[in-house]
Amino acid sequence: MPLDAHLAPYAAQGATSRGRHHAEEGSTTRGEFQRDRDRVIHCNAFRRLEYKTQVFVNHEGDLFRTRLTHSIEVAQLARSIARHLRLNEDLVEAISLAHDLGHTPFGHAGQDALNECMREYGGFEHNLQSLRVVDVLEERYGAFDGLNLTFETREGILKHCAEDIALTLGDVGERFLDHTQPSLEAQLANLADEIAYNNHDVDDGLRSGLITLDQLNEVPLFRRYSDEAQRLYPAASERRRINETVRRMINALVLDLIAQSQANIAQAAPASIADVRRAPPLIAYSETARVESLVLKRFLRDHLYQHYQVQRMSAKGRRIIRELFESFMEDARLLPPQYQAKAAADRARAVADYISGMTDRYAMREHRRLFTVEDI
Ligand code: MG
Numbered sequence: 330m331p332l333d334a335h336l337a338p339y340a341a342q343g344a345t346s347r348g349r350h351h352a353e354e355g356s357t358t359r360g361e362f363q364r365d366r367d368r369v370i371h372c373n374a375f376r377r378l379e380y381k382t383q384v385f386v387n388h389e390g391d392l393f394r395t396r397l398t399h400s401i402e403v404a405q406l407a408r409s410i411a412r413h414l415r416l417n418e419d420l421v422e423a424i425s426l427a428h429d430l431g432h433t434p435f436g437h438a439g440q441d442a443l444n445e446c447m448r449e450y451g452g453f454e455h456n457l458q459s460l461r462v463v464d465v466l467e468e469r470y471g472a473f474d475g476l477n478l479t480f481e482t483r484e485g486i487l488k489h490c491a492e493d494i495a496l497t498l499g500d501v502g503e504r505f506l507d508h509t510q511p512s513l514e515a516q517l518a519n520l521a522d523e524i525a526y527n528n529h530d531v532d533d534g535l536r537s538g539l540i541t542l543d544q545l546n547e548v549p550l551f552r553r554y555s556d557e558a559q560r561l562y563p564a565a566s567e568r569r570r571i572n573e574t575v576r577r578m579i580n581a582l583v584l585d586l587i588a589q590s591q592a593n594i595a596q597a598a599p600a601s602i603a604d605v606r607r608a609p610p611l612i613a614y615s616e617t618a619r620v621e622s623l624v625l626k627r628f629l630r631d632h633l634y635q636h637y638q639v640q641r642m643s644a645k646g647r648r649i650i651r652e653l654f655e656s657f658m659e660d661a662r663l664l665p666p667q668y669q670a671k672a673a674a675d676r677a678r679a680v681a682d683y684i685s686g687m688t689d690r691y692a693m694r695e696h697r698r699l700f701t702v703e704d705i
Contacts, residue, residue: 330360337415339599341512347480347500350464351473362419365482369423372469372476374430374462380688381429383436384530384639392536394529396429402529403428406583407514407521413587414594416514423478424485424518431458433685434692435646437634442647443681446654450677457494458685459486460501466682485515509606513594516612524582527625532575534633542567548628550621554578585618646689649696653684656699663699 332344343361356364369375378397394402404425411421432455433439440455447453460483464475484501495502504511531551534540545551554577558570565573593611597604605611614622633639657664657680661672664683671679687695 330355333360333417335415336417339513339594339602339605340416341420341481341514341602342417343419343479345602349477349479351477353477360419361479362417362423362482365476365478366419366423366426368469368476368478369427369430369463372430372463372467374467374686375426377686377688378429378432380690381432381434381436382689383526384533384634393533396432399525399529400426400429402525403518403521406524406579407518410517410521410583410587411514414513414517414590416517417512420481420485420512420514421518421521423482424515425521427463427478427482427486428459428488428518428522429455430462430486431455431460431685433458433650434687434689435643435650438643438646439650439685439692442650443654443684446651447677447681450681453681453685454494455685456486456488457490460498461682466686481512481514484511485518488515488519504606510608510610511606512602513590513605513612516610517590520586520612520614523622523626524579524586527622527629528575528579528582530629530633531578531625532571534629535571539636539638540632542571544632545628548625550578550581550625554581582614582618582622585615586612589613589615589618646692649692650684652700653692653696654680657683 330343332342333340336342341362343363346361355361359367375397378400379395381396383394383396383399404422407421407425408418410416411418433443433453435442440453443453462475463478463483463486466474467476468474469476480500484504487498487501490498490502490505492505495505503509510516531540531545535542535545542555546555551574555570555574557577558565558573562570562573590612593613597608597611599605599608599611613619657672658676661669661676661679664672664679668679668683671682684692
């Protein structure tokens with residue numbers, strides 16, 4: 330595929346990609362990052378995102394975000410910003426859709442529990458696991474393990490990484506050692522993730538009744554747009570006013586991100602993706618929006634994620650993960666056959682791969698299968 334002339338000179342281009350681990354012939358109809366996106370959409374881990382959740386467990390209600398709808402929202406935000414900044418839409422979409430593939434069941438509680446279980450065996454980190462899913466765990470090709478994605482998609486998936494682990498990761502680990510930046514598309518997918526979850530957690534939090542409008546009105550970013558929605562639509566239902574508020578918050582953050590990033594890019598004047606890597610992070614909020622977004626994030630942490638009803642579910646999730654881990658470590662014969670073979674080489678890692686791949690409901694079912702006597 331030739332260079333895309335519509336893109337900015339500092340955008341990532343499929344034609345100049347650093348390539349794939351296993352050499353493959355180019356497609357005559359699709360660009361390299363389009364192929365990456367398509368591979369992500371067709372993989373098993375992507376379908377499992379439908380039954381994995383961040384804050385609310387899947388059975389709690391049909392209207393709450395799942396990791397699948399979250400990933401689609403991230404891709405939507407990232408693509409519309411990318412188009413405006415003339416960055417590579419296919420690449421931000423591939424990164425956005427893949428960014429949560431390595432998440433355990435039961436959100437951050439599950440990740441923390443599995444990391445604790447794996448402490449003596451190299452730990453567990455969902456971000457690293459997302460990379461492991463696309464590099465190693467997916468079994469779709471005859472010639473290689475994983476999805477054989479391009480370097481640019483893989484570097485975007487690996488948002489952060491400790492230096493000792495970066496040393497073991499080859500090409501995608503390098504930037505954590507030489508302290509350079511990833512592509513603007515990777516930087517963008519990261520911030521689109523934050524805009525998506527802060528705003529949909531407000532929406533889901535209100536829908537669940539765990540947080541209230543009165544509480545949220547203490548958050549300046551929310552208050553500004555909730556006042557506006559109230560003024561414009563005094564007779565509208567509360568639900569409509571919440572939607573009018575949330576979409577204004579998203580829009581404000583997106584417009585701020587675009588304006589600040591354009592200013593940063595103009596100042597740094599990168600002429601190529603190589604210049605982007607050497608520059609400081611260029612995709613960023615203004616200082617005002619950064620602080621306002623942080624205030625919202627703290628509010629959600631204190632009032633939603635720490636809410637006792639969420640904590641009770643998280644505690645159950647942690648217990649399920651711990652007990653599954655202990656059972657499989659004690660007796661690898663309890664693992665499904667394909668994991669038994671892997672457990673022979675590295676039991677703890679095979680168990681972590683199996684557990685982290687589970688959806689919320691699969692983990693609960695597997696736990697019942699192992700711990701209850703009656704037939705299920
Ligand atoms: Mg995310």
